[in-house]
Amino acid sequence: MKKPVSPIAIELLTRELAYQAKEQRESIVLRLHSAFLHLTEALQPLREMWQGSGAAAYQAAAECGWNPLQAKWLRAKRSVFNAELWGSVADTMRQGAQPGDETQSAEADEWVWWKGRLGGLPAITGIKLLPGTLPDAPHDFSHGAFGGGVTFAARLQEHRAAIFGLPALIANGDRQGIDDFLERVLPAMRPKLAREVLASHNRRMIDQLLAEQDSMLTWLAYMEMVFESVPPSLYAHLAGPGGATLMLELRLMLPLALLCSGPVIGHAIHEVANHLECFVEDEEDPSPLDAAVAEFAHLLVDFVRAANEVHELEELLSEARIEELDFPFVPRSDLRTRKAAIRRDKSCRACGSLEHRGHGVRMGTVAYE
Ligand SMILES: [Zn+2]
Incomplete structure (x- = not known):
């Protein structure tokens, strides 16, 4: 676009771009928030199981989960629940919490599994595991x-x-740290994936978004809230003794979707989501565990969509920069503060009402002109 000449033209363009950016930001929040509410609601049965005894819930979810009948781990007398690993995951989440925010709230969407101490969990060993209930x-x-x-x-x-x-x-917009992760840590874990990620990483775009921070921060805050609210037994239900591996994979792949403007990570996550959904036995009337899995699969897709929307926002910001417009940028914050702000805000994200939290409608994909 050519640089507008008159002050009125500049004013109009500024207003137009600011409006579009605001709409885009709100659309991202709405998508993430609605996905988050749907998931936390569907997690209720798993949450109750976990509250009794985490380790036993983990094992029970693994046993009745999606395991091939011949799964060798079912025959082996081994501990399915890795108390040390989940304990360290819980500690990491505790470090990311607001100081003093240790008590479990009664609010459905504030439920977080790691607030229950894992220290007292027995290591379950020697219990004979049973084959999963789903045949083959x-x-x-x-x-x-x-x-x-x-x-x-x-x-x-x-x-x-x-x-x-x-x-x-x-x-934190730590470019050097991100580069180090993409160029050193990721190749050490999975070289082929690392090459694909680097090829799909639009450095200029991501740098602009890191500078703007706001939309990425919101996306990451919701992502953290999801990992806090999903009890480990959901992963155990899907992956048996590999529950922790599945969780770590998702914790790796989701932020990479934010860093990759190309489709490589988005496609991989979509594929996993499809895989999860096609195992849900009765889509009309799913079992409580299946319902949680189906919502989790939807949520993964919604997070990929929202990451794409974050990338689209960059075009608007970039135009504002090129035109040197006096654009209203949101002040910087950090993950912990943003998460706390989201939890404090009890208004409906769609209409602002304090009577309800959301409209129960999952956002579709709307192509904006
Ligand atoms: Zn509303």
Whole structure:
């Protein structure tokens, strides 16, 4: 677009772009918030199971989950629940919480599994595991769902601190840290994926978004809230003893979707979501665990869509910069503060009402002109 000459033209363009950016930001929030509310509602049965005893809930969810009948781990006398690993995950989440925010709230969407101390959990060993209830589940996620196999699973565990640190690097706009992750950590875990990610990483676009920060921060805050609210037993239901691997994979793949403007990560996540959905037995009247899985699959797709919407926002911001417009940029914040703000805000994201939280309608894909 040519630089407008008159002050009125500049004023009009500024207003138009600011309006579009505001609409885009609101659309991103609405999508993420509605996905988050749907998921937390569907998680209710898993949440109740977890509250009794985390380790036993984990094992029960793995047993009645999507396991091939012949799964070797069912026959082996082994501990399915890795108390040490989930304990360290819980500690990491505790560090990211607001100081003093340790009590479990009664609000459905504020429920977070890690607030219950994991220290007292017994290590369940020697209990004979039973085959899953679904006959012949044709997949085996015991080494994760993204096809990386045993080696990738081991490396995810090895590099889990770096994986947990990635959202903060993005939220803080730490370009050097992000480069180090993409060029050193990711290749050490899975070289082919790392090459695809680097090829799909539009540096100029991502740098602009890191500078703007706001939309990426919101996206990451919702992502963190999702990982806080999903009890480990959901992953165990899907992946048996590989539950922790599946969680780590998703914690890696989701922020990469934000960093990749190309479709590579989005496609991989879509594929996993489709995989999850096609195992849901009765779509009309799913079992409570299946309903949680179906919502989780929807949520993954919504997060990919919202990441694309964040990328689209960059075009508007970039135009404002090129035209040197006096554009209303949102002040910088951090992940912890943004998460707390989202939890505090009890208004409906769609209409602002304080009577309800959302409209129960999942956003579709609207192509804006
Ligand atoms: Zn409303």
